[in-house]
Amino acid sequence: MRILVCGATGYLGSHIAAAAKAKGHQVSGLARSAASADKLRATGVEPVSGDLTDVASILPSLSDVDAVISIAQLMLDEEHAAAKAMLERMEGTGKTFILTSGTGLISQKTDGNWSEDSFAEDDPFVPSKYIGARLETETMVRSFADRGVRAMVMRPPLMWGNGGCKTIENLYASAAKTGAVCYLGAGLNLYSNVHVEDMAEAFMLALEKGVSGALYHCVSGEENYRSIAEAIARHLGVSTRSISFAEAVEIWDKFTALIGFSVCSRSRSPRARRELGWTPSPDKLDILKEAVNPAYREAMGKDRAKPSASA
Numbered sequence: 001m002r003i004l005v006c007g008a009t010g011y012l013g014s015h016i017a018a019a020a021k022a023k024g025h026q027v028s029g030l031a032r033s034a035a036s037a038d039k040l041r042a043t044g045v046e047p048v049s050g051d052l053t054d055v056a057s058i059l060p061s062l063s064d065v066d067a068v069i070s071i072a073q074l075m076l077d078e079e080h081a082a083a084k085a086m087l088e089r090m091e092g093t094g095k096t097f098i099l100t101s102g103t104g105l106i107s108q109k110t111d112g113n114w115s116e117d118s119f120a121e122d123d124p125f126v127p128s129k130y131i132g133a134r135l136e137t138e139t140m141v142r143s144f145a146d147r148g149v150r151a152m153v154m155r156p157p158l159m160w161g162n163g164g165c166k167t168i169e170n171l172y173a174s175a176a177k178t179g180a181v182c183y184l185g186a187g188l189n190l191y192s193n194v195h196v197e198d199m200a201e202a203f204m205l206a207l208e209k210g211v212s213g214a215l216y217h218c219v220s221g222e223e224n225y226r227s228i229a230e231a232i233a234r235h236l237g238v239s240t241r242s243i244s245f246a247e248a249v250e251i252w253d254k255f256t257a258l259i260g261f262s263v264c265s266r267s268r269s270p271r272a273r274r275e276l277g278w279t280p281s282p283d284k285l286d287i288l289k290e291a292v293n294p295a296y297r298e299a300m301g302k303d304r305a306k307p308s309a310s311a
Contacts (some may be wrong), residue, residue, distance in 0.1 A: 001207065006030045006052055007071030009039050011164045012100070014067060014084060015200040017045050023204055027298035028065065030072070031056060037285065052082040060087045061264065065208055065270050067096035080137040087141065098206060099141045101155045103191060103217070105134050106266035109258075111245060112185020114224065118192075118266035120157070121215045145213030152206055153215045156199050157267050158191035166192070167260060171225075171232050172300040174251050179234040180241040184248050184257070187202065187226025187240075189264035192219045195284035199214075205276040217269035220280030223287050227259060235292040254267025 003020050008029030012293040020027045021044055028046040031037040037047035050058030052072050062068065067084060083099055090097055105195075106125045108115050119125050127135045141298035144151040159165055175181035210216070226240070233240045248257035274277045 001029070001067055002026045002065040002239065003067045003069060003207070003251060004028050004048060004065040005045070005069045005071065006058075007073070008045055009036050010073070010141075011166070012159060012196060012199060013071045013166070014201050015196050016071070017043065017256045018206050019197070019200040020207075020261075021045070021253065024125060027038045028061075030219055040056050041290040053078055055082045055085040055134075059085065060085060062089050062095075062231045065095070067098070069098045069100070069203060071100040073281040074309065076131065076133045076137070077135070080140065083137055087144045087147075088153065088212070089147055090149050094150060094178065095149060095167065096150040096207060096210075097141065097144065098186065098210075099138065099151075099153045101134055101138050101153050103155055103157045103265045103267045104128060104131055104259050105155065106267060107191075107263035109257070109262055110189050111262050112189050112225075112242070113264070114182065114188040115264040115266065117264075118268055120178065121217050121271040124167070142213045142215065150210075150212045152210045152212065153216050154203060154206065155215060155267070157219055157265065158193040159196045159199055160193055160290045161284065163293045163299075165290060168228065168232070168291055168293075168296055169299065170252055170256060170260065171229055172236075172296045175232070175236055175238055176300045177251055180239045181236070182243045182248070182251060183225040183229045184243055184245060184261045187229060187242060188224045190222050190224040190263075191265045192225065192267045194220045194280060195219050195286050197303055198278075198280045198284055202276060205272075206279050209276060211225045214271065214275065214277065216272040216278075217265050218267045218272050218278060219281075221285050221287065222266065226296050228287065228291050231288045231291040232296075238279055252294070283307070
């Protein structure tokens with residue numbers, strides 16, 4: 001299969017590209033710059049020049065592929081416009097289009113408390129007031145199943161593995177900035193999680209046997225922020241500290257504090273397990289092992305060695 005990955009230089013995208021190549025697919029990746037093109041070539045992915053914020057620049061390339069996997073991080077209105085334009089170009093072709101969403105959409109603001117609510121793929125929910133507009137994009141994508149496109153949505157939870165989890169990076173960054181690994185409130189909130197390689201495998205299964213119009217979650221476990229922070233603190237030999245939302249904004253930024261550390265987002269994946277036959281790898285279930293991956297401590301040291309903006 002000829003696959004175009006929009007976002008192939010990113011964390012999930014690079015793992016999807018690698019998984020697709022390992023299965024013998026012909027993989028191309030969207031490149032917005034010469035540097036991105038070089039990065040793609042270095043991994044054996046053929047660069048395609050274009051930018052989803054100027055979606056007309058990539059539409060001609062869609063005739064050369066059998067499937068598009070869109071993972072690029074965009075503003076919500078840009079994401080909707082880009083997906084719509086690509087789907088309209090693919091209408092009636094029977095080609096595959098997979099949009100990558102996220103379980104931030106189902107998150108509940110708890111300010112550090114646990115929520116008993118957990119959502120499977122087809123469960124009703126109240127969309128996040130902060131990124132709820134993404135539900136409109138998901139619904140639009142899935143509607144193209146009736147317009148001659150094999151359209152699906154993947155909704156990943158917190159992804160980790162191979163030293164690239166942004167949430168774990170942020171916890172290390174709090175230690176670098178304050179001397180303690182920080183969590184918001186009681187720290188009992190969480191995002192359900194999955195290893196990034198298992199998430200990439202789910203995309204491969206969706207390409208192979210996903211149901212047009214479907215939405216899939218992929219979940220392998222849960223661990224609250226305080227437990228992850230405590231594992232990191234033991235690793236670094238520092239303490240942990242509960243912080244307020246205002247402190248979280250100061251340590252990270254408003255988006256990270258709000259969408260990352262102040263919410264609880266618990267999900268389940270019965271449809272992916274049933275229809276795709278997806279199951280997590282037995283050796284990729286423990287995010288606490290990932291929390292002490294040396295890559296994060298090394299990156300923290302490099303960040304601390306960088307001169308400040310005022311230097």
